[in-house]
Each structure stands twice: as C-alpha cells, then as structure tokens.
Amino acid sequence: MSPGPEPPAEDQTAVGGVHIKYLVHCPRQLWLYARGYRPEQRSDLVAFGEVVDDTTFTRRRDVDLGEAKIDWVTTGAVIHETKSSRAPAPGHTAQVRHYCLLLERRGVNVRGGVVHYPLIRRTTDVVWDDGARTEAEDTEAKAQTVIAASTAPDRLLRSKCRGCSYLDYCWGD
Amino acid sequence: MPAVGRTYWLTEPCRIRREDNSVRVERPDGSPVRIPITDIRDLVVFDHVDINTSALSLLSRNGVTVHILDHYGNHAGHFSPAESMSSAATVRRQVEISADDEQRLAISRSLVLATAENIRWALDTDLLDPALEALRNALPACRTNDAIMGQEGNFRRTAWAVLDSRLPPWLRMNGRTRRPPTNAGNAFISYLNALVYARLLTALRSTPLHPAIGFLHADTDRRRNTLALDLAEPFKPLFAERLLRRAASQKHLKESDFETDVGRASLSKNGRKKIAALVREELSTTVHHRGLKRQVSYEELMHLEALKVVRLCLEGTPYKPFRPWW
Ligand code: SF4
Numbered sequence: 001m002s003p004g005p006e007p008p009a010e011d012q013t014a015v016g017g018v019h020i021k022y023l024v025h026c027p028r029q030l031w032l033y034a035r036g037y038r039p040e041q042r043s044d045l046v047a048f049g050e051v052v053d054d055t056t057f058t059r060r061r062d063v064d065l066g067e068a069k070i071d072w073v074t075t076g077a078v079i080h081e082t083k084s085s086r087a088p089a090p091g092h093t094a095q096v097r098h099y100c101l102l103l104e105r106r107g108v109n110v111r112g113g114v115v116h117y118p119l120i121r122r123t124t125d126v127v128w129d130d131g132a133r134t135e136a137e138d139t140e141a142k143a144q145t146v147i148a149a150s151t152a153p154d155r156l157l158r159s160k161c162r163g164c165s166y167l168d169y170c171w172g173d
Numbered sequence: 174m175p176a177v178g179r180t181y182w183l184t185e186p187c188r189i190r191r192e193d194n195s196v197r198v199e200r201p202d203g204s205p206v207r208i209p210i211t212d213i214r215d216l217v218v219f220d221h222v223d224i225n226t227s228a229l230s231l232l233s234r235n236g237v238t239v240h241i242l243d244h245y246g247n248h249a250g251h252f253s254p255a256e257s258m259s260s261a262a263t264v265r266r267q268v269e270i271s272a273d274d275e276q277r278l279a280i281s282r283s284l285v286l287a288t289a290e291n292i293r294w295a296l297d298t299d300l301l302d303p304a305l306e307a308l309r310n311a312l313p314a315c316r317t318n319d320a321i322m323g324q325e326g327n328f329r330r331t332a333w334a335v336l337d338s339r340l341p342p343w344l345r346m347n348g349r350t351r352r353p354p355t356n357a358g359n360a361f362i363s364y365l366n367a368l369v370y371a372r373l374l375t376a377l378r379s380t381p382l383h384p385a386i387g388f389l390h391a392d393t394d395r396r397r398n399t400l401a402l403d404l405a406e407p408f409k410p411l412f413a414e415r416l417l418r419r420a421a422s423q424k425h426l427k428e429s430d431f432e433t434d435v436g437r438a439s440l441s442k443n444g445r446k447k448i449a450a451l452v453r454e455e456l457s458t459t460v461h462h463r464g465l466k467r468q469v470s471y472e473e474l475m476h477l478e479a480l481k482v483v484r485l486c487l488e489g490t491p492y493k494p495f496r497p498w499w
Contacts, residue, residue: 171465
C-alpha cells in the first residue's frame, strides 16, 4: 500500500509533553497523534482528567511554552504535573523531564519536577541532572524519528493496549 | 467509543435556550428540562424547534451538531460546530484517494456490493441471490461511479419488490420515491435513511476526516457530505429495510401512524415518536466485537466504520465496508 501522509510541518517542529508521554506508552500512538488523529479529545477519561486538573490546584500558575503547557511552576523552577490516573507511569516522568529540558533551553535554572496523583494522594519526584538531561534528549530524538517515519509503527501486543484511547482505531476492524 | 454525552431526540415542538452551561428545552406542556451541555453529543430535531444564537453558540463551542429532519423525514440540514477535528494530514490523503480513479472506484464497488449483501441479510431470503450474482458480475466492468450507481439501482429495485412481498398492502413501497415519499413505506424508509445519515455525520465529526470528501456519491449531491452518504449505505439495510420488515410483522406500526395524502405521505406525530424510540433502541443494541473483545452497539459500529476510513487515509489499510457478522 502507499505510504501514509507526512505529518503537517507545523506539528513536526515541536515535540511537546504529550508527544513524549505517548512515545513512552506506544510509538504508534505518537505517530497517529502527530498526524492529527486525537480520539482522546473526546473520551470521558480525558474530560475527567481536565476536571481533576481544574480543581486540585487553585493557586497554580500556568506556564505556556508553546510546545507544552506546564501545570505550574513553583519558585525555584520545580515543574509540577498533575495526573488523573491512579498509577504512576514511566511516560509521566519522561514528560516532566521533557518540560525540564524545554525550560532549561529557555534559560531557566531548573531544579527538578514532581508528578502529582491527587486521586491516590501520591507524588513522584523527578530528578534533573546530567543523566536526566541526556535521557530527555534521547527521548526527544526518538520522538522525532517516530513522527517523521512514513509508515505507522506496529501495534503493541493486544494486552498492552488496555485503556488506550486509540484502541477502537487499532483493533476495531 | 469516544462517548461524550448522548443524542437527544426532539420529537415534539419545543424552544431551546441557553442557561449558564446548560441547554434548557421548553416544551409547550410541562416544565422545562435542563441538560448540561457536556451531556449532549448531538440533537436530532423531528419537529419545530425555536432556538436562539446564544444556545447555538453554546452548542457550537461544545462540538454539538444539530440535525434537522423535515416533515417528510428528509435530512433538511444541520448545524455544525465551527471547530472540527479535521487534520490536514488526513484530509490531504482523503482528497488524494478520492481523486485517484482506481482507488475511488474500488471503494465505490465494495460499498455497493456490501450494501447489496446487507440487504440480502436484512431480508433473510435467497430470492435475491440471482440479483446479487448479477451485481457481482457487473461491478468489475463499471468504469464510473454513475455506472456503479446504475447497477446498484437495478439491484435495489429487485430488493424492494421482494421486500414489498413481505409487507401488508398499505405499507408497500411500489418503487422508491422521495421528496416527497408517495406512500407509508417510502416515508418510513426516508426517515430511517435520514437518521442513519445523521448518525454517520456525527460519527465522522469525531474523526480527523472531512465529511464532504467521499468516494461513491457525487460531489454535486445536494447534501454535499458525501462521505457520510457513502458510509451510511452499508448501514441502511440494518436499519431501514430490516426495521420496516420487522415493524410490519410485529404490527408495531399502524396505518394511523402515517398521514397519507394523494401522492405524498409522512409520519404522524405519534409515528415520529414511535420511530425515534425504535431507532434509539436499535442504536443501543449490542453485538460482540472480536477485535475489541467487548460488546459494541450499532451506534458504535458506525463510529468504527468511520475509523476504517481514517486507517485507509493514514496507513493505506484497504477499506472493507461493514457487514453484519452475527
Ligand atoms: S491501541 Fe495499542 S497499538 Fe494502538 S496506539 Fe494504543 S497502545 Fe498503541
């Protein structure tokens, strides 16, 4: 079959936090997302996430990086990210590391990050050091490679797709 | 499926206003009903509705489509939110595929064939086998969409005659007529077809596809959303033909549910309500889906159908139109 469409140029230039989170979960999801198929915008899971986001931190300050929206940044440049999920996932940490990288490139002296899970009253600290920076740069490069590929990455094992908002798309045939 | 909110069927005249983040539906009798905007997926309007711009902008901002059916059950039009989920990458591919004769004709043929097979399934008869065979043989030679539609017309005429033979005289179609439908059978089919089309249009709106770029129907079709028309085809038998047959055998529909005049027929107020209830029930009927490993409703099947076209555009996965597997 003919190769799939190229991602739109304007989407390709910037890798945001969501891209990173998806890459870590499933490269295929990232590839689809980068081409504008975004079922999660309509899923109630996400709607729920937005509610958690809106109500948990009332004194937050949004930092808009263009590429990525950061929940809030406390003094001393600690990046906070709120998740409505009940289980910490590697993608969440990678996402925060990516924000650290983006902020640092803007000249901010980043100290680290925290992922908040209000539903389970937990937080996960994300360290920011040389090792973390290298890791973040690698992840970013990987994301760019996946996005630029002309064909979609294969599906994961069916059992790993549980809860993914792309499930109907990937398995609905 | 990305189920945000539900479809609301407005079968009675009413007035729609905005109240904070809710939609207030005022019916002539009874107190107004308030529905939070996030609970609404789309509105299907069967009767007179008075709506103002403040309500419309609330609907628009929340991605709600309003479908309007005219007195005869034709899709009279719809109000669509300004923002769509369309993505440039997908739409560009959609345009390329529909402009490529080979690919477009292949999709058109498979749509027509699947639809014919689904009619046979819905009528559950081997009387249609010869016509189906003839269609199967004729399609490969069709080099234009008009030729394909012509073959489909031949098959349909046979199918409707077979369907008529299962209906009481008052419900027989005696040939398909639209705008206006000339008899009760045609009025029923018009309504059901319009509803299926509206469901597909709503399904398409949650995908990155553009509903106006289709494969089988001509771009010049009055309704213009040719992809929605295309994808509605294989589903029509599941709803229209099948329900007409069932309504007749269960004597659920009565002659009094229609208003028939010389040369025109439409559903009565009560008839419209019955149909809305019937279709709602059908849309929520579920079947087991092997790939998804769960029950999916008929409504979701339409959403999955739209996703097949997304897969075609994004990954080149051949589009196989819906066929009931149960
Ligand atoms: S459904 Fe599975 S394969 Fe598809 S994007 Fe999600 S995780 Fe990846």
